[in-house]
Amino acid sequence: MTLSSRSGDIPERWRSRGRCPQAGYRIALGVTEGAIEIREFREDDLEAIVEFSLRAWQPIFASLRDVLGDDIFLRLHPDWKANQADAVRSSCTNDARDVFVAVANGRSVGFVAIALNAFHERMGVIDIIGVDPDYQRRGISSALTEIAAKHMRDRGMDIAVVETGGDPGHAPARAAYETAGFTLLPIARYFRLLD
Numbered sequence: 001m002t003l004s005s006r007s008g009d010i011p012e013r014w015r016s017r018g019r020c021p022q023a024g025y026r027i028a029l030g031v032t033e034g035a036i037e038i039r040e041f042r043e044d045d046l047e048a049i050v051e052f053s054l055r056a057w058q059p060i061f062a063s064l065r066d067v068l069g070d071d072i073f074l075r076l077h078p079d080w081k082a083n084q085a086d087a088v089r090s091s092c093t094n095d096a097r098d099v100f101v102a103v104a105n106g107r108s109v110g111f112v113a114i115a116l117n118a119f120h121e122r123m124g125v126i127d128i129i130g131v132d133p134d135y136q137r138r139g140i141s142s143a144l145t146e147i148a149a150k151h152m153r154d155r156g157m158d159i160a161v162v163e164t165g166g167d168p169g170h171a172p173a174r175a176a177y178e179t180a181g182f183t184l185l186p187i188a189r190y191f192r193l194l195d
Helices: 011-019 044-069 070-076 078-093 140-154 168-179
Strands: 002-006 024-028 036-040 095-103 107-116 123-131 159-162
Touching: 011 095, 036 070, 044 070, 044 078, 044 123, 044 140, 044 168, 078 095, 078 123, 095 168, 107 140, 123 140, 123 168, 140 168
Parallel strands: 123 159
Antiparallel strands: 002 024, 024 036, 036 095, 095 107, 107 123
16 A cells, blocks of 8 residues: 555634644555545535445444344344434534545545544544445555544544454454554443343
8 A cells, every 4th residue: 555645625624623634645555446545524425425334334234133133133223224324424524523535536435534532532533434345355444544543643642442343244344453453352242132
């Protein structure tokens, strides 16, 4: 992966909070259409991000349903698509998040939302990350993770955190985070449906 800086238009919401990133990025990945640009989120990215996110998370929610069973899954996620779309919209438009978007040929194909000083002072969190299924396995998620880590470091964070599931559907995410140098802290969460 080749990473190069470029100047970009900085959203007012970042300038006013003094959290303005220094630059946007262009990366050269194994994408036949050309280089992927990673830049700051723009409002007109939102619906494309929501659309590809739902396609990307379809197998994740299917895995959760297999693990939890219908009764618990449907109690927790009666309309997972609507809830996930709301979560993506909320993260992307939240003034407390810095959001970067991967773009190929003018089309949004990935995104990452970052929270600074989350959980603890100087701790950055990858709040949400997703890549269009048509562009997965090309290094975009890894590039977004590295951009997020660089952004956190540039903003004074000294710890980066990301969370994901322990079910089979989240195995690719776990592998990607471990490859990126994150250390796994196993946490067990058990579910039981009460009568």
